[in-house]
Amino acid sequence: MGISRATTEKVRERADIEDVVNDYVPLKKKGQNLWACCPFHNEKSPSFSVSPAKQIYKCFGCGKAGDPIQFVMDIEGLGFGEAIKHLAVKYGIEVEEDHTSTPEDIQAYNEKESLYIALNFAKDFFVQNLQTEEGRAIGLSYFKERGFSQSIIEKFDLGYTLDGWDHLLKAAKAAGHSEEILLKAGLILQKEGDPTRVYDRFRGRVTFTIHNLGGKPIGFGARILTQDKKQPKYINSPETDVYHKSDVLYGMFQAKKSIREKDNCYLVEGYTDVVSLHLSGIENVVASSGTSLTENQIKLIKRFTDNVTVLFDGDSAGIKASLRGIDMLLEGGLNVKAVVFPDGDDPDSYSRKVGSQAFTDYLEKNAQDFIAFKIGLHADEASNDPIKRADLIKQVVASLSKIADPIIRSVYVRQSANLLEIEEEIIQVELNKIILKVQKDQYFRDQRDDESQETPFENFLPTKEEGISFSSQLEAQEREMMRMLVNYGFEMVSEELSVCEYLLQETQELVFETPVFNKILKLYKEALANGILPQPQHFLTSQDAEVRNEIITMISRKHEISKLWEERFQIFTISEADDLAKSVYDNILRLKQKVVKKMLEEARSKIKEAQDQKESNEIMDERLKVYMELKHYQTEIDKQLGIVISN
Structure with a gap:
């Protein structure tokens, strides 16, 4: 169910653009408008204008513009409904439901809200389990061994699932949650061949709560602590109506403010990597949670910054297998750097080994742009092998073709030529071939998609x-x-x-x-x-x-x-x-x-x-x-x- 029009109108009437923006950036009056350095991109001279008379904001640097609701959506990374709720809380406005919705709309809304409530109950249950005798002995001791402080445990809603078949199931049903909702939330499972037998999905594991951008629990990652090789190391929540893995990055809720402030996002692989970086004072970090990057995840990062630094474990084979992710980041319009840790280390282990300050220094000193990083990976094996050297050049050119900005691309072409010790023109010629092929393919693909056009170029001609x-x-x-x-x-x-x-x-x-x-x-x-x-x-x-x-x-x-x-x-x-x-x-x-x-x-x-x-x-x-x-x-x-x- 949506928010009523009356609530939306009350928010529009009460929300003052100056008041809302001032919660995030200080404004200075000049003429009829107010000015500030834009909160959405780095700048030294103010180009972010707020008009109290018109109740709008506009940045003449990055182009962001809108009203108070849009500002909250942009700055907090929220959807329209969540932004309305955010402002309703700020101005003490009661949020009313939309009573014009159809019965189907109401049912869908109620079910989604029930999923959120059930998942929040599970989060609280797992967190509280850390204070049980079993939870303290196993779950809490595991977190403490990794150096996780109590404040970090609370910040990320870390928890523990008791070792039994139905601890969560019984507690949730006693609290009024139905088996149907618990199943749809991915918290319990049905036994194969016997749908009447249900049991907890997560058992005897520490849990990492996955939040949406608004901070609501939408899923869990659960790590086993025993050496049972028959069990997977991690079990994750399945896809649900509120949890879509391809749209979510672990830690984004905790990181979004810092990512915007630092104008950079560290990208790691696992849950513990994220938590460990926070322990080291680095909060602008998210994880793909062991899955391949998706287009929507890249778009999510780009909502908060244009710069991403990928942190790789010290395993060359694993790094080479992950290079496709860098090309996807480039294609998504992000500026990419990379850091590789010493062999055998990952962000979590290395931060615990060297301490916060040394870890931070390491990131700053060892971050290299994607071209130097990619060439360095293959430099040794390609130095004396013409075939591998040619293949490396092709790989570099393929990555360069993903960069949409022609100025940035030209800078990297020059750098690549220097590092590869070949003429710049060779790279440019090969690059032009790829770009032209992509453009031609797109051009004729668009022609095929337009069934109504009479001539090959009719679809592209702007109408008078x-x-x-x-x-x-x-x-x-x-x-x-x-x-x-x-x-x-x-x-x-x-x-x-x-x-x-x-x-x-x-x-x-x-x-x-x-x-x-x-x-x-x-x-x-x-x-x-x-x-x-x-x-x-x-x-x-x-x-x-x-x-x-x-x-x-x-x-x-x-x-x-x-x-x-x-x-x-x-x-x-x-x-x-x-x-x-x-x-x-x-x-x-x-x-x-x-x-x-x-x-x-x-x-x-x-x-x-x-x-x-x-x-x-x-x-x-x-x-x-x-x-x-x-x-x-x-x-x-x-x-x-x-x-x-x-x-």
């Missing part, structure tokens, strides 16, 4: 807006950009950046299609060179009538809103000057969008021309490459403008 040509659209957007420059160039969008500085920086590589705008821009730059920050009147003295007429058009308003709206009727409107930074930012994006659209139209024509004239594969490949790069830029701009592209 209401019959207006791209040239006209571009001219209109160029005029809008110049209007912002002329009217607001002397205003400040931050403490250190003026509107004119921002606009000129962002458009320095663009050439205006409309001649009169080039004239105005030239006059503007000449004034700046002479130490004048020109205002609109500066251009009205120009001898060029076309320039004067265009300036008059830019500074004139067709309609003025009567003051009676505010003074008599208390109806308030928002002007672009109220949030100038956002207006300027969006204006630049729209201009770039129009430029890219026009370039796409030209690129499509060239591809069609190459098809008609049956040009060589090399020419077709080059034109396709240009087209796909433009499509990538268009997608990025559309995302920032909040445009949803439907396939």
Whole structure:
């Protein structure tokens, strides 16, 4: 069952953007807005703007934006419903259920809530078992031997399952939990061939509670403490309605704040690795829990940072088997480093061996970027074997192709060439082959998926807006950009950046299609060179009538809103000057969008021309490459403008 609309509206009414953001970052008033260094990415100059009047926030560095609810979702990594509950608690609002839900919705909601309640009961039961005679002798002594403090045990809800068939089952049923819910929560099992016989899934093991991002228990990992080779070392909760292994990383609930603050996430393999790093004072750590990384887990990390450092056990064979994970991290848009521990050690054992400070120093000194790490792994065996050396080069190039950012990729190409002692051009040529193949495959895959298209490139051509040509659209957007420059160039969008500085920086590589705008821009730059920050009147003295007429058009308003709206009727409107930074930012994006659209139209024509004239594969490949790069830029701009592209 969802949260009622009334509750959501109460939260929207009560939640104040300044109050909510101030819980996380200090805000400084400047003009009508409040400013801070963005809590979502590292920066030295504040680009994070909060508008109390509009009840919104916007970062002009990383693009994060929204209202108080969205801010809580972003900063805490919560879903919409959880964010509403979070704010409801803050403002003392009672959370009401949505009574418009169907009976099926209500049943599904109630069952999911029952699973959470049963799992929380099991967590408490396992934790309390540590205080029993058996729990102290076996479970608690195991944790103490590993150096786990009482505060760490409580922080991670570590526990113990008694050695018997139905200790949890009996306690849970006595507390009112049904066998059906306990089965669905993965806490008990049915005997094969006899569904009437049920028993505890976890028996005689220490437990590691798995939490969701909001801190609710959703599953368990349980480790055996005996040497019974017939039993697996770890037993984990199965997939349930509240626990999806591919979406969860162990320790993320405890780590998310530190990951954001440190702007880095340490990735380890097991539960004890995570706990041991916390003991060493390193809290920005999560574990894949012995499973292969998934796309959703990588997306989860990226919600909090763009940087990940993978910690590998000192086992070269195991490391080489795990290299696919690094390629997946790169493909997910993360910057990757790696640390390898001495042979025979893992993060848990090494931290206990050397102590907190030495362990922290080791991580800082031994972190290497993924290229140096990957090449170093194979350096010895490839040094005197041409075949293995060639294979290593191919592996490195394959990893480089996963990096989406062309600037970062080019830096790594140069580094790879130096480390491999080969010409940079060789790597670049091989890399281009892979990238082009991927782009071509994607291009033609999209064509096959679009059953309604009439020509091979119909699906990719942006539709003209209401019959207006791209040239006209571009001219209109160029005029809008110049209007912002002329009217607001002397205003400040931050403490250190003026509107004119921002606009000129962002458009320095663009050439205006409309001649009169080039004239105005030239006059503007000449004034700046002479130490004048020109205002609109500066251009009205120009001898060029076309320039004067265009300036008059830019500074004139067709309609003025009567003051009676505010003074008599208390109806308030928002002007672009109220949030100038956002207006300027969006204006630049729209201009770039129009430029890219026009370039796409030209690129499509060239591809069609190459098809008609049956040009060589090399020419077709080059034109396709240009087209796909433009499509990538268009997608990025559309995302920032909040445009949803439907396939």
